[in-house]
Amino acid sequence: MHEFNWGLLIVIYLFLGGLSAGLFFAAGLADYMTVDDKPVYARVARMGAFLAPWPVAIGSGLLILDLGNWYRFYKLFIHFRWESPMSIGSYLLTIFTVIAFLYLFAWLTADERQWLFSKVPATWKQVHRLNVDISSWRGKIAMVGFPFSIGVGIYTGVLLGAVSARPFWNTNLVAQMFLFSALSSGAAALMLAMVLNKKSPAEKHEIKFLVTLDVVFISLELFIILPYLIHGQLSSLAVKQALSLILGGPYTFVFWGPFLVMGLLVPLAIEVYELAPNIFKGHEFHGSRNLALTAAGLVLIGGFLLRYIFVYAGQVSSFHQMGMLN
Amino acid sequence: MAMKKKRYALVIDSRKCINCKACVVACKAENNVPIGNFRNRINEERKGEYPKLSINFEPEQCHHCAEPSCVRVCPTGASWQRKDGIVLVNYDECIGCRYCMVACPYDARYFNEEQGVVDKCTLCSHRVDKGDTPACVETCPSKVRVFGDLEDTSSRIHELLSTRRYRVKEPQTGNGPQLYYLL
Ligand code: SF4
Numbered sequence: 371m372h373e374f375n376w377g378l379l380i381v382i383y384l385f386l387g388g389l390s391a392g393l394f395f396a397a398g399l400a401d402y403m404t405v406d407d408k409p410v411y412a413r414v415a416r417m418g419a420f421l422a423p424w425p426v427a428i429g430s431g432l433l434i435l436d437l438g439n440w441y442r443f444y445k446l447f448i449h450f451r452w453e454s455p456m457s458i459g460s461y462l463l464t465i466f467t468v469i470a471f472l473y474l475f476a477w478l479t480a481d482e483r484q485w486l487f488s489k490v491p492a493t494w495k496q497v498h499r500l501n502v503d504i505s506s507w508r509g510k511i512a513m514v515g516f517p518f519s520i521g522v523g524i525y526t527g528v529l530l531g532a533v534s535a536r537p538f539w540n541t542n543l544v545a546q547m548f549l550f551s552a553l554s555s556g557a558a559a560l561m562l563a564m565v566l567n568k569k570s571p572a573e574k575h576e577i578k579f580l581v582t583l584d585v586v587f588i589s590l591e592l593f594i595i596l597p598y599l600i601h602g603q604l605s606s607l608a609v610k611q612a613l614s615l616i617l618g619g620p621y622t623f624v625f626w627g628p629f630l631v632m633g634l635l636v637p638l639a640i641e642v643y644e645l646a647p648n649i650f651k652g653h654e655f656h657g658s659r660n661l662a663l664t665a666a667g668l669v670l671i672g673g674f675l676l677r678y679i680f681v682y683a684g685q686v687s688s689f690h691q692m693g694m695l696n
Numbered sequence: 697m698a699m700k701k702k703r704y705a706l707v708i709d710s711r712k713c714i715n716c717k718a719c720v721v722a723c724k725a726e727n728n729v730p731i732g733n734f735r736n737r738i739n740e741e742r743k744g745e746y747p748k749l750s751i752n753f754e755p756e757q758c759h760h761c762a763e764p765s766c767v768r769v770c771p772t773g774a775s776w777q778r779k780d781g782i783v784l785v786n787y788d789e790c791i792g793c794r795y796c797m798v799a800c801p802y803d804a805r806y807f808n809e810e811q812g813v814v815d816k817c818t819l820c821s822h823r824v825d826k827g828d829t830p831a832c833v834e835t836c837p838s839k840v841r842v843f844g845d846l847e848d849t850s851s852r853i854h855e856l857l858s859t860r861r862y863r864v865k866e867p868q869t870g871n872g873p874q875l876y877y878l879l
Pocket residue numbers: 757758759760761764765766767783799800801802803804805816871
């Protein structure tokens with residue numbers, strides 16, 4: 371009955387953009403965390419810095435290919451329209467991507483840097499001038515990058531939330547929901563990478579740091595989703611009808627089952643199960659590898675499903691399909 | 697010479713509509729609308745059960761909103777509004793992101809697959825600028841559609857809107873739609 375103007379590529383784009391934002395945020399935070407002035411989470415920060423730029427770069431590429439006229443994408447950058455979230459977002463995403471790559475560069479070891487530049491033809495003198503050690507800038511880059519990573523996380527929600535024609539999106543909670551989901555996916559992806567890294571196995575305190583971070587983000591996300599549902603029920607008829615898409619309508623199952631239970635509550639339970647004995651009883655943190663992998667995997671799937679549900683259900687919602695479900 | 701301010705709009709007397717779809721065909725021919733796409737449509741609203749069945753036909757197309765949300769969200773300015781209220785797409789600037797389609801509360805836009813751009817009713821601006829009426833208005837055999845300038849106090853649509861009761865669709869969208877349906 372309704373055709374979708376935005377499809378899976380937009381879902382993937384929103385997910386990957388948020389993922390990068392979350393990875394950068396977690397990496398920067400790990401960069402700042404010190405115990406007795408020692409950077410105990412440096413390996414986490416380095417891993418995060420290595421991963422952060424890629425999802426958003428890939429996502430932006432996909433989005434450009436999804437355009438009706440992909441080669442006209444440069445037009446996004448010869449106009450600036452402050453009323454259009456997509457216009458603001460294009461600039462935000464570009465600046466963030468540059469910062470994320472810069473941050474990656476700052477984390478390269480001298481050897482890695484030499485290897486990288488050995489691939490560049492020797493005659494490209496200008497490029498070789500860039501072969502400088504900027505590792506002392508890490509903290510500063512992370513500091514500048516924080517607001518941009520938050521901005522990207524929020525933007526992925528605002529892109530939908532700012533559309534007044536779609537009552538399912540048009541609440542001021544969607545931006546925060548997407549932000550916390552993005553930060554949580556970032557922490558989870560980092561956990562996944564740390565645990566899967568066979569060469570230098572993750573240490574317990576590193577896993578604990580990421581698990582703690584994820585518990586905080588998932589909890590925040592939950593406490594945005596709850597008000598979203600309650601608020602929607604108490605809102606105008608159009609919003610209430612839009613919400614019925616996930617309260618009895620076609621997106622009910624994927625919202626409550628795969629997303630809310632499997633993608634949020636189960637990983638939260640696993641992570642609390644891991645942390646609680648350590649916090650309340652002073653037991654040692656076990657950091658089970660398999661549990662960490664399961665939780666992280668589920669969080670990532672949940673993050674993807676959240677975008678999926680919102681992009682699709684939102685497009686179905688509108689002001690004029692009053693009897694849409696009966 | 698100072699130009700007088702203009703505000704084009706359509707008044708639709710939908711009770712006169714017999715669902716002959718001459719306007720839909722005329723629009724497709726006039727504007728070379730691709731197969732499978734439409735710039736205007738006739739909504740059918742059924743009430744009751746046979747034999748006490750009644751159907752209302754309600755022509756709809758772009759409302760040329762006073763506060764068009766499609767224009768607001770367009771990242772390149774390809775969607776724009778003329779001073780006389782007509783909302784248009786500048787095809788050379790359109791990147792085909794379809795944000796405007798998602799943002800239009802009246803589902804008035806379609807995606808032209810071949811050109812990769814978004815398109816919609818132009819209120820036949822090319823005819824209007826020559827002093828003609830839009831093709832759908834001209835062709836309608838039951839005179840459902842009245843086109844005119846709201847600022848012109850001697851116009852037929854000014855007269856209709858000041859003497860008849862009317863409604864606009866979903867004013868709560870905040871878009872200020874400019875298709876006026878007579879009651
Ligand atoms: S009806 Fe839709 S396409 Fe037409 S002006 Fe209004 S928002 Fe734009």
